[in-house]
Amino acid sequence: MKLLITGGAGYIGSIVARLLIEAGHEIVVLDNLERGHRAAVPGQAQLIVADLRNAAEVDHILQAGRYDGVLHFAALALVGESVTHPGRYYRNNVTGTLNLLEAMVAGAVPRLVFSSTCAVYGQPDEVPIAESAPPRPQNAYGASKLAADHLIGDFCAAHGIGAVSLRYFNVAGAHGHTGEDHEPETHLIPNILKVALGRSDAVEIFGTDYPTADGTAVRDYIHVDDLAQAHLLALGHVKAGERQVFNLGNGNGFSVREVIAAARRVTGHPIPVREAPRRPGDPPRLVAASARIREQLGWAAQKPALETMIADAWAFSQAHPHGYNRSASATSA
Numbered sequence: 001m002k003l004l005i006t007g008g009a010g011y012i013g014s015i016v017a018r019l020l021i022e023a024g025h026e027i028v029v030l031d032n033l034e035r036g037h038r039a040a041v042p043g044q045a046q047l048i049v050a051d052l053r054n055a056a057e058v059d060h061i062l063q064a065g066r067y068d069g070v071l072h073f074a075a076l077a078l079v080g081e082s083v084t085h086p087g088r089y090y091r092n093n094v095t096g097t098l099n100l101l102e103a104m105v106a107g108a109v110p111r112l113v114f115s116s117t118c119a120v121y122g123q124p125d126e127v128p129i130a131e132s133a134p135p136r137p138q139n140a141y142g143a144s145k146l147a148a149d150h151l152i153g154d155f156c157a158a159h160g161i162g163a164v165s166l167r168y169f170n171v172a173g174a175h176g177h178t179g180e181d182h183e184p185e186t187h188l189i190p191n192i193l194k195v196a197l198g199r200s201d202a203v204e205i206f207g208t209d210y211p212t213a214d215g216t217a218v219r220d221y222i223h224v225d226d227l228a229q230a231h232l233l234a235l236g237h238v239k240a241g242e243r244q245v246f247n248l249g250n251g252n253g254f255s256v257r258e259v260i261a262a263a264r265r266v267t268g269h270p271i272p273v274r275e276a277p278r279r280p281g282d283p284p285r286l287v288a289a290s291a292r293i294r295e296q297l298g299w300a301a302q303k304p305a306l307e308t309m310i311a312d313a314w315a316f317s318q319a320h321p322h323g324y325n326r327s328a329s330a331t332s333a
């Protein structure tokens with residue numbers, strides 16, 4: 001298939017692009033490169049530098065490309081930033097998705113796989129969280145992704161698009177030389193690894209008074225390769241006129257302190273910590289019920305161990321200690 005990957009210069013999009021190329025698909029990446037990296041885009045993919053907030057440009061790209069499907073990763077995805085800058089989140093994540101959907105209709109593109117998030121659930125009544133849990137996002141990031149999900153459902157019903165919305169839990173690890181490089185970096189595992197690399201003196205623990213076993217927040221970590229594989233399965237299960245929703249996690253919860261302990265084992269570094277207040281917008285415990293994706297798409301995690309995810313992220317961090325750009329300039333120097 002000829003597929004457009006929005007956000008294909010980002011962490012997850014660039015890895016999914018690689019797997020799709022290996023599976024024989026023709027890939028075009030659309031990315032504004034605001035947070036993505038040109039160096040992360042696979043060499044076999046065409047890169048279009050464009051912004052989803054520009055409706056006319058997106059319309060033109062979708063009509064000219066004759067795509068069989070779109071995988072939509074492009075979004076802002078930081079909980080803390082969404083609390084302080086909600087406008088940015090609604091404009092990028094909601095308006096961007098609306099522009100994309102209208103362009104898909106104009107360009108007669110039949111399939112969509114959407115990067116949604118467990119942040120749409122907020123703090124659920126029951127954990128593990130099933131797809132039937134009422135969505136009550138606790139921050140503008142989750143709210144913007146939920147709004148995009150609603151848009152997608154309405155466009156599927158009205159225009160016959162088939163969509164799969166994958167609600168990711170916490171993605172971790174790397175795919176060889178493609179990994180996580182955000183600026184600013186706010187995610188737990190990369191921040192821990194910065195300490196192991198000697199680029200930071202301690203990792204902050206945001207909140208030690210949560211109602212969890214050790215007082216720190218619990219998340220469900222999934223290897224980016226397992227997550228990426230789910231996108232290939234989702235593409236094959238799209239049904240015209242329907243939006244299907246799947247949670248995507250391993251079903252195991254790890255506290256911040258447990259993640260730090262695992263990183264100490266993997267890196268051999270003592271990783272000092274500094275206890276800090278809770279981060280606004282963070283729920284105490286998010287763990288996926290992933291029965292639906294296992295049963296309906298036949299998804300199964302190949303790399304469910306937290307140590308494997310941290311070891312792969314650690315290998316990427318050691319190979320790219322300053323991220324893509326600095327390692328690229330170091331190579332050319």
Ligand code: UDP
Binds near residue numbers: 186187206219
């Ligand atoms: N966290 C932390 N220190 C950090 C970064 C994150 O204690 O330097 C906590 C954060 O408050 C949350 C968990 O680790 O409870 C996972 O955060 P992350 O930003 O990795 O993912 P999120 O769950 O926000 O998508």
